[in-house]
Amino acid sequence: xxxVTQTPSHQVTQMGQEVILRCVPISNHLYFYWYRQILGQKVxxxxxxxxxxxxxxxxxxxxxxxxxxxxxxxxxxxxxSTKLEDSAMYFCASSQRTDTQYFGPGTxxxxx
Amino acid sequence: IxxxxxxPQSLHxxxxxxxxxxxxxxxxxxxxxxxxxxxxxxxxxxxxxMTLNGDEKKKGRISATLNTKEGYSxxxxxxxxxxxxxxxxxxxxxxxxxxxxxFGQGTELSVKP
Numbered sequence: 001x002x003x004v005t006q007t008p009s010h011q012v013t014q015m016g017q018e019v020i021l022r023c024v025p026i027s028n029h030l031y032f033y034w035y036r037q038i039l040g041q042k043v044x045x046x047x048x049x050x051x052x053x054x055x056x057x058x059x060x061x062x063x064x065x066x067x068x069x070x071x072x073x074x075x076x077x078x079x080x081s082t083k084l085e086d087s088a089m090y091f092c093a094s095s096q097r098t099d100t101q102y103f104g105p106g107t108x109x110x111x112x
Numbered sequence: 113i114x115x116x117x118x119x120p121q122s123l124h125x126x127x128x129x130x131x132x133x134x135x136x137x138x139x140x141x142x143x144x145x146x147x148x149x150x151x152x153x154x155x156x157x158x159x160x161x162m163t164l165n166g167d168e169k170k171k172g173r174i175s176a177t178l179n180t181k182e183g184y185s186x187x188x189x190x191x192x193x194x195x196x197x198x199x200x201x202x203x204x205x206x207x208x209x210x211x212x213x214x215f216g217q218g219t220e221l222s223v224k225p
Contacts, residue, residue, distance in 0.1 A: 004155065033212070043201065043215040056212055091156070099144045099163070099205060101213060103156040 002026045004104035006092050012110045016081050021107045023075045023092030029102075031095045032075045034067065036060075036088040037106075043091070049075065082111045116204055118216035125192050126224055132188045133219040135202035139183035146213060147176055147187055148201040156201060159187075192223040 005024045013019050025032050034046040047057045049067055066078045075094075079086055089108050093101040116137045125131050137145065144163045150156040160169040165180040173190045189196055199220045203213035 035213070035215075042217050043203075043213075045212040045214065048212055058212075099146070099161045099211075100158050101146075102158060103148070105153065105155045 004092055004094055004102050006090075006104035006107050008107060009105065010108045010110070012112065013082055015084055015111055019079050019082055019109065021077045021079075021090050021092075021109070023077075023104055024073055025075055025092065025094030026102055027073070029094035029096050031055075031101075032067075032069065033093040033095075033101060034077045035091045035093065035103075037091070038085075038088045046077070079109075082109075084111050087111045116202060116214050116216040118200075118202055118219050120219060121217065122220040122222070124222045124224065127192060127194060129192050129223075130188065130190045131192055131221070132186050133200060133221075135185045135187070135216055137183050137185075137202075137204045137216075139180055141206050142180050142183075142204065143207050143211060144205045145178055145180075145185050146203045146205065147185070148203070149198050150201055150218070151198045159200075189221075192221070194223045194225050197221055197223045 007022045032049040035043050037043045045058050047061045047067055048055045064080045068076050087110050089106045091106045092104045095101045119134050144161055146161050147159040148156040149159050160176045162178040167178040169176050175188045178185045199218040201215055201218045203215040205211040205213055
């Protein structure tokens with residue numbers, strides 16, 4: 001059964017460093033998302049992406065964040081200069097023209 | 113405000129018990145209600161998507177109902193098994209074709225053998 005994959009599973013970085021989180025969505029899906037969950041809080045939406053552009057973004061998704069679909073299969077989230085408060089589990093999801101979003105297993109980002 | 117609330121926050125039951133939890137949400141601008149099952153270190157697994165008032169869906173021992181007029185959904189597990197232990201998340205989407213999901217805080221279920 002097709003699944004969303006994410007790498008790495010755990011990323012540790014120093015404050016101020018750039019990180020790139022990678023996702024491979026399900027191959028025939030058209031809509032792509034990033035969510036995150038800070039420990040003890042709700043899963044929160046960051047950004048949605050369709051037709052090679054951002055379709056919606058949350059207040060969290062400021063200029064430090066960017067997304068890209070560089071090669072038709074990968075979908076990446078870049079954080080330019082990480083802050084301590086960026087420590088969270090980051091989930092990628094994808095969907096077809098339906099409501100069901102399929103999630104990857106997440107990347108745990110730890111900013112020291 | 114599009115807040116989604118779930119209760120209880122956690123639940124401990126014995127194997128064989130039936131259980132249910134609640135997801136409540138604002139009924140305005142409703143499009144769909146989603147339930148996910150999330151085990152630690154795994155991907156959240158989609159259980160149900162419901163859109164119509166009165167919808168009932170079933171998957172094995174798990175079922176869900178939806179009331180969009182009063183803004184709630186129930187998830188039921190009949191005859192809980194230890195492998196049902198997980199966090200159950202509900203989320204609402206506001207519009208179709210790629211709308212963001214707004215999640216509740218989850219209900220953590222622990223089933224003791």
